[in-house]
Amino acid sequence: MRLSEIGGLEEVQNKLVQAVKSGQVPHAQLFMGKQGSPNLPMALAYATFLNCENPSDNDSCGTCASCIKMDKYIHPDVHFVFPVSSTKNITGKDVVSTNFLKEWRSFLLDSPFGNMNQWATVFGGEDKQANISKEESRQIIKNLSLKAFEAKYKVMIIWLPEFMHPSAANGILKILEEPPEKTVFLLVSNDHEKLLTTILSRTQRVTIPQFTDQELTQSLIDKHGVEETRARQLAHLANGDLQAALRFMNSVEDNNHQLFADWMRDCFKRDFTSMVKRADSFHAMNKVAQKSLLLYGITMLRESLIRNTVPDLARVSGEEGKFLENFSKVMNPDKVAAISEKLNEAHYHLERNASAKMMFLDLSLQISMIIK
Numbered sequence: 001m002r003l004s005e006i007g008g009l010e011e012v013q014n015k016l017v018q019a020v021k022s023g024q025v026p027h028a029q030l031f032m033g034k035q036g037s038p039n040l041p042m043a044l045a046y047a048t049f050l051n052c053e054n055p056s057d058n059d060s061c062g063t064c065a066s067c068i069k070m071d072k073y074i075h076p077d078v079h080f081v082f083p084v085s086s087t088k089n090i091t092g093k094d095v096v097s098t099n100f101l102k103e104w105r106s107f108l109l110d111s112p113f114g115n116m117n118q119w120a121t122v123f124g125g126e127d128k129q130a131n132i133s134k135e136e137s138r139q140i141i142k143n144l145s146l147k148a149f150e151a152k153y154k155v156m157i158i159w160l161p162e163f164m165h166p167s168a169a170n171g172i173l174k175i176l177e178e179p180p181e182k183t184v185f186l187l188v189s190n191d192h193e194k195l196l197t198t199i200l201s202r203t204q205r206v207t208i209p210q211f212t213d214q215e216l217t218q219s220l221i222d223k224h225g226v227e228e229t230r231a232r233q234l235a236h237l238a239n240g241d242l243q244a245a246l247r248f249m250n251s252v253e254d255n256n257h258q259l260f261a262d263w264m265r266d267c268f269k270r271d272f273t274s275m276v277k278r279a280d281s282f283h284a285m286n287k288v289a290q291k292s293l294l295l296y297g298i299t300m301l302r303e304s305l306i307r308n309t310v311p312d313l314a315r316v317s318g319e320e321g322k323f324l325e326n327f328s329k330v331m332n333p334d335k336v337a338a339i340s341e342k343l344n345e346a347h348y349h350l351e352r353n354a355s356a357k358m359m360f361l362d363l364s365l366q367i368s369m370i371i372k
């Protein structure tokens, strides 16, 4: 990953690059950004820049030996730590990042903008609570005690340090404060408020904002071949989250509007026969499609609220706009909040393999009660 591949946030990039050029590389930085912000890509691109043998004024070269290794995430001096859980094949003390590197690399190559849920699907730990264990902190210390093989800097990227077990966090305090020479820690967090203050106080913070609608639109056009009007719509819906935009695009989003609109009409009319049939047909869809429908619903609810409160900011037009105009007439902020919560809960249960049929039927009943 190179800085130019991130697709925006040049101000942040400039600050990072300037610090390197002036020889002021902080030994521990915290890349803070909400889920959907490019904080992990930024850390990857920054690590690539740090060790590039032939950097330009504002980016790594992309062709030197170091860049080529970074491109495949196989640089021997760049270490990764991330949340994992036991799986069918890996249990007990073996549950540490180094035993998941193959999956991790394919995750980074396929979806460097991905989130924890996607990562769990890749390594096969969807059902268990992932964390960064005490054993992992021992590995960190061990890995950093070795001299750099070839690079200018040894880099330790810790993705989602908020998943660190307190004993793991305490285990790395000392090395985080005084790492060996030419060692750089990059902590990449989606929820820095969950970090111990002792960790926070030992890092220099870098805020990674979400993409703007414009940056997101451009990324969708340039990198994903989306046509401009569609790209703009997706960017609006995704609220700065590239991954969400891709999810909307790749799943069944064209169908989602019709499904959601019909579903809400059933709930409004309290048509129980139809609700039962609908639960059956939702049940028959695959899990990605089910989740995508729920997320689409959450987005539409948010839009209906915006339409009611600040009409000027309403982002949706066409068929969806027409639906929202009617829908927002029967909705108020309390109803929107209540239904959103139900959809969020349903999404959570689906992730944990609840029966889709029962869940959707129950959801329909609850929504119809809230609407009335």
Ligand SMILES: [Zn+2]
Binding pocket: 051, 052, 053, 054, 055, 060, 061, 062, 063, 064, 065, 066, 067
């Ligand atoms: Zn290079």
